[in-house]
Amino acid sequence: MTHAPGTARPGGRTARTREAVRAATRELLAESTDGTVDIAEVAARSGVHLATVYRRWRTADGLIIDAVVDDLDSRSPLPATGDLRADLHTWITNLLTDLTHPGHLAFFRALLRAGGDGQDTLAFAEPRIRQIQATLDAADATVLTWMDIFELVLAPAYVRALLSMPMDPATEAVRLVDNVLAVRSAREHRAAE
Template sequence: MTEPRPHGSARPGGRTARTRAAVLAAAQEELSTQDYASLTVDLLAQRSGVHAATIRRRWRTVEGVITDLLSEHGTSAIPIPDTGDLRGDLHVMAGNIAGFHASPGNRRLVEGMVAAAAREPGAAQVLRETFAGRLRQVSVLLERAVAREEVPPDTDTVEVIAALGAPFYYRLLISRRPLDAELVRTSAESAYLAATHGVFRRAEGAGEATPGEADGGQRRER
């Protein structure tokens, strides 16, 4: 059996959908002005106009609201470039990642989700699935590069994108330093040079990652 979706993450219609939209919008607005640690159910109730008891009944906690917000928006707002050249694509993509996290609300959403994932299994599942899905989407950059014979045909396309993004999340979550132009340049160049020199070639006999493997093998078997 698969793990259930986090509480509050269903997508109903009518009045319930309006309630959900109001609370998620309130959370996003609050994150644009203050840190995740300052969020409370009462603040969300005040901004959204939804009674605090309703929020607690549906999402239980602030972590539940943040989990639902990430599952709704994730990092899909980061555009995927198509410059016709892998080096160009990786540099533009790195710039887009930095630009996305330049928004305080986006940065705090990721910070809040990582904090929530440390406490709630449902939040951890959403975090894994969101980032694994996004890696698969962006790996189209490498699939195009394989077709243009810029990288070996057995390149692990998902791992190249993971390597491109990893320095940003280290800087964002661990060292707490700015995501500057030099980070954009070095991340893109490192991923490009490694990919074109065959660093990310799959081991002999290894195939494409299954959806469960792509998110760290955390899914339960059906």
């Protein structure tokens, strides 16, 4: 079966390569004292040719972002039941809990280091963005976008954790959910006028 250029096959060599590189990145990240990895070390540990790693991930931060987004997708998927309050509360509680553990700021630090190359960051974060949008779509929250969730939930949660002031999942999850729902309500009210 022929695939369009740039599309991923669901299995086979491409999937094995991707998983080997992600596993090596995770291992090296866990061993790292400064939250960084070296592309050559990832290639050596994964058994994937250095040129392949550079071609697919481009930078060490791209490796970290891809591995962490993959971890987030499997460890903390966003529910999409249609009950926005419940879905957000479940996900935000998991997020805030994760951010209280050492090592869970690698994603945020990689984003900061990646700096101006927002296109690469968005490309690797695309699966997570689709999950956020699916949660919003399931709840018919058409006035909200993934960027709203970034600004109202992810930005404050990660910044507080980075400043060693992580949010308490038991109390702050409710507040963040209320903020998202308040923005939704205000926008829907404006649209109805």
